[in-house]
Amino acid sequence: MTNERRVLVHADKQSLAGSVAARFITKTVDILDENDVATVVLTGGSVGIGVLEAINASAARDTIDWKRVQFWWGDERWLPRGDSERNEGQARSALLDHIAVPPGNIHAFAASDDGVSLEDAATAYATELAAAAPDGDDYPRFDITFLGVGPDGHIASLFPHMNGIRETESSVVAVHNSPKPPPERLSLTRPALNSSERVWLVLAGADKASALGLALAGASRDEVPVAGIKGRRRTVFFVDKTAAAEVPSNLIAPSY
Template structure:
């Protein structure tokens, strides 16, 4: 498989959100023409929520058979089930409550009031991944068709932080963290190999504070120092960014179209 890495620049955050949501619905239509089901990995954060709200309110939404879509998460804060810090809570309010997706097609990480031990929670989610594994992949995980990722100013993706145990190899599917550098400190995350098993990785970022991390990632920084540098989908890796985040991106890496 050939991996394509592209950077698409949009004028501002609003245009960025509109473009990503429309592209997502178009690609999901194509995927469901090709496959019986599709697997989408959601992310949290301000832009993640904005894209989810845009999808929920788009007229294109009605063209999708959402009963054939599975939703997963790249990471989660290990807090109680109804805690607003949870990415799941955000996604349900912004998007999932508006879709006819069956509950058994929604795969959230365990909450701290469901499984008390964080390591046991990590193993439970790893088992959920194994239960839906695609045997064609190099890891026992589902075929993630589109994985959304936000990017922090420090270059973190999911809950994989700089100098905090990010590895390119290893067979762990899910990792737990009791002392994340960003609150809340207790977190669960897919590992980098699992993220990179995705067919497509779509990273959505905006603002000048993200420019340095993006520039370092595109310049080939170490994933241990800048985790986003290690994100690489099997088919395609796309950075959807606004003009403010583009200040450190070489002109020859900016694509004119998708």
């Protein structure tokens, strides 16, 4: 099995979201032609949610048999269920509430008002992942995992120099004292993210250029967490021109 790591550059944030949405629809249809189920890991952030909005707006949206798609999240903010800053709520508004996906196919993290502790919520999500996994694995077969990238190179809620990026045993971690608010979060770990067949990192803006350049130049995952992310089959960075300013030219691909 080949493993590619490529950067696809788009003119601006809008064309970036539209292109990723179109690729997602095409790839998911292909996955469902070969498998009974497609399993997708969602992300938050303005660009990640923008991609979901573009999927929803696409005329080809319902070429996907949404009843056969399972949705998980790479991370979540430890906030009340109805808080507008929760990744789950944003994804529902952008796409999930508009498609024919069964409620049981949507695997959201617990919320801060669910009556459980942050640690118990992490354990519960890990248990849910394992229950959906084949052959006693720790997590399902993730077909496509979306990730954003912070200016500091963080992915999901795995931040530089914090224990989360170093975790190798658990599939989910409780995050305390996040450098980005809110301070408490839940996140899949690097092994769980790297179990994905395809990791699609979607980022825009000049403030992301340094982190992306460092990651592709071989920075350590502790310094720049995105440097430690690589899908089993393919890792693609979908970026706008400003985010691509420090990407080595040999990694920029005209198509994928």
